[in-house]
Amino acid sequence: MTLSLFDRPAVLFLPASNARAIAKARESRADLVILDLEDAVKPEDKDSARDAAVHAVAEPWPMPVAIRINGSKTEWQGRDVVAMMHSRVDVIVVPRTETREDLSFVRNQTGRPIAAMIETARGVLAAGEIAKEAAALIAGTNDLAADLRLPRDAGRSPLQMALQSILLTARATGIAAFDGVFNGLDDEQGFAAEAVEGRRLGFDGKSLIHPKQIGPCHAAFAPTDDEISRAERLIAAATGGAERFEGEMVERMHVEAAERLLARARRA
Known part of the structure; x- marks a missing residue:
């Protein structure tokens, strides 16, 4: 079997505006790195972050690199898409995907594989149509919890139905599915437990927010x-x-x- 772009458990997100984080990610054991232009970047830094991301992917990487662009309802997506067309990025990640059209425009313009982030109730309900344009689905658990108006301490249980829906859609369509992030940077046991749970649910891997989560992610998703x-x-x-x-x-x-x-x- 050959290794596809998305047959990779440790998916590391980092701000494209953080040059030090990019340098560390290039030397890390992440399986897929996602340079973020969206939530992790301040509005006043959007243009410089976009330039930094394009410059970063122009250099060799030991793993595939994706760029998460801004959403379709923002003023920045048009410029992001134009930049992606002229970049060497392997994958484009589209946030807050709620319709198939959110992806088709980006895919048709860039010709790149698209990973769709499912971050709202509307996105979960439309996942079947979204998946027809996507190469992978990523559960955006923080935004999804907020959209469902869950208390901050609600935990993962209220999200199980949504996560299973995302996973079932991916499996029915034959594409990859990735679990969302774990926010506790210093809670190593909590991360490990959630990563094991993600594998048991059937996810292909997990979204990470710090390089120190890579090793535990590999351990959780590796066969015993x-x-x-x-x-x-x-x-x-x-x-x-x-x-x-x-x-x-x-x-x-x-x-x-x-x-x-x-x-x-x-x-x-």
């Missing part, structure tokens, strides 16, 4: 030794069709899942 061993035994024992394996009934789809797991383990 027991999973690898069982997958190897299953593939070796499979003869085709439905059959008994270690007390369970398995068929071709289980073999394919085992092959995917081993492919990810080899890349970890």
Whole structure:
């Protein structure tokens, strides 16, 4: 199996206006870096951040690099799109996506793969149409919680239905899906627990806001030794069709899942 742009668990966001953060990200073990022109950048810094992002992606990187542009309802998106057309960016991330048209304009103008951030209730309900134009969906959990008017201490439970809807849409469309960010920079146990939960839900990876979250993210999304061993035994024992394996009934789809797991383990 080949490694696609989105078959990558650790997705690091950072402000495109922060040159020091960009330099650190280039040397990090992130699997995909997203240079942000949107929420992380002050209005007065938008133009300089855009220039910095375009300059950054013109240089070699050891991993794919995306740029999150500003939303369709802002004064900056037009200039962002023009800059993306003339840049070497691998992926464009569109924030607060609520319609298929939010993506189609950007994709048609730039010809780049588009990752859609689902950050509102309207976006969740329109995810099926949005996914037809997207190469990946990213759950924007902070904005989504705010749009749903959840209390600050509500936790993740009220978001489960929305997260599952985003994931189901991605799987039905055959594209990648990434879990949202964890805000507690100093809560390593909390991050690890949420990353494990994201993998158990079925997400391909997680959005990160600091390089120190990369290692725990890799650990959470990497197959365990027991999973690898069982997958190897299953593939070796499979003869085709439905059959008994270690007390369970398995068929071709289980073999394919085992092959995917081993492919990810080899890349970890």
